Amino acid sequence: MEPTGWTDTHAHLADSDLFSHLQSVLAQAAVHGVHRVICVAVDAQSLDTIDNIYRQIETEDSSIPSVWSSAGIHPNYAHQEKPGDWEKIVSRSSHPRLCALGETGLDKYWDDCPMEVQLANFQKHWKLSRETGLPVIVHSRECDQEMLDFLEHEFRHGPLLGVMHSFCSSYEVACRCIDMGLYISFSGMLTYKKNDALRDVARRLPLERLLVETDAPYLSPEPKRSARPNEPAYVAYTGKVLAQLHGKSESQMAQATTENALNLFQRMR
Numbered sequence: 001m002e003p004t005g006w007t008d009t010h011a012h013l014a015d016s017d018l019f020s021h022l023q024s025v026l027a028q029a030a031v032h033g034v035h036r037v038i039c040v041a042v043d044a045q046s047l048d049t050i051d052n053i054y055r056q057i058e059t060e061d062s063s064i065p066s067v068w069s070s071a072g073i074h075p076n077y078a079h080q081e082k083p084g085d086w087e088k089i090v091s092r093s094s095h096p097r098l099c100a101l102g103e104t105g106l107d108k109y110w111d112d113c114p115m116e117v118q119l120a121n122f123q124k125h126w127k128l129s130r131e132t133g134l135p136v137i138v139h140s141r142e143c144d145q146e147m148l149d150f151l152e153h154e155f156r157h158g159p160l161l162g163v164m165h166s167f168c169s170s171y172e173v174a175c176r177c178i179d180m181g182l183y184i185s186f187s188g189m190l191t192y193k194k195n196d197a198l199r200d201v202a203r204r205l206p207l208e209r210l211l212v213e214t215d216a217p218y219l220s221p222e223p224k225r226s227a228r229p230n231e232p233a234y235v236a237y238t239g240k241v242l243a244q245l246h247g248k249s250e251s252q253m254a255q256a257t258t259e260n261a262l263n264l265f266q267r268m269r
């Protein structure tokens with residue numbers, strides 16, 4: 001398939017706010033030019049809901065976006081991992097619609113889960129990434145230094161295959177991540193009026209490493225900020241801002257970011 005249309009590289013379709021009206025969420029996304037959606041898992045249980053999503057849709061239905069998915073454990077849920085959960089994620093890596101691991105990472109904003117548990121959880125995903133060739137979707141919140149320390153250490157084993165999702169950190173952090181092989185994904189935060197600094201980061205980064213996402217049902221972009229829940233249909237609002245920053249048309253940006261997504265998430269090809 002040609003790399004056209006938008007790719008929402010991060011949406012939680014298994015969240016009840018979206019899952020409860022899945023058909024209209026996907027139909028609206030198609031209407032707004034979204035051709036691909038990556039449905040991101042947060043724990044082993046969310047894989048059951050993702051299975052349910054695949055039961056409800058025809059994966060070859062051209063009137064809705066093609067839905068891909070990930071498998072992994074979010075840092076805020078790492079302490080809730082039960083026996084058998086990781087084995088379930090490992091065996092998921094051969095699923096025909098799976099294209100990534102995660103989301104996983106480090107989070108110091110919510111202190112539900114001890115850092116050593118988060119680090120061990122994050123580490124497991126990178127080991128699995130190297131074994132399977134699957135990219136890692138990385139969540140990082142208020143822990144730039146811990147994240148860079150971890151990634152630098154991991155980078156000694158070779159280039160990192162993955163994406164810093166819903167990026168909201170500095171240009172220096174973004175450049176270091178790109179140097180190690182990672183992509184940078186922007187969510188609705190890029191559209192918020194107060195986020196001039198983030199737009200400046202996005203403007204300075206190389207286009208061939210940029211992705212867009214909604215992180216739906218969270219982070220609705222302007223001008224849909226009051227819309228709850230956020231939906232994949234709104235990814236173009238973020239894409240439009242990114243297009244302006246890079247002096248591109250919306251369709252050029254849709255094509256560029258989709259090409260990048262296909263380069264990173266190779267199983268979507």
Ligand SMILES: [Zn+2]
Pocket residue numbers: 010012040103215
């Ligand atoms: Zn997420």
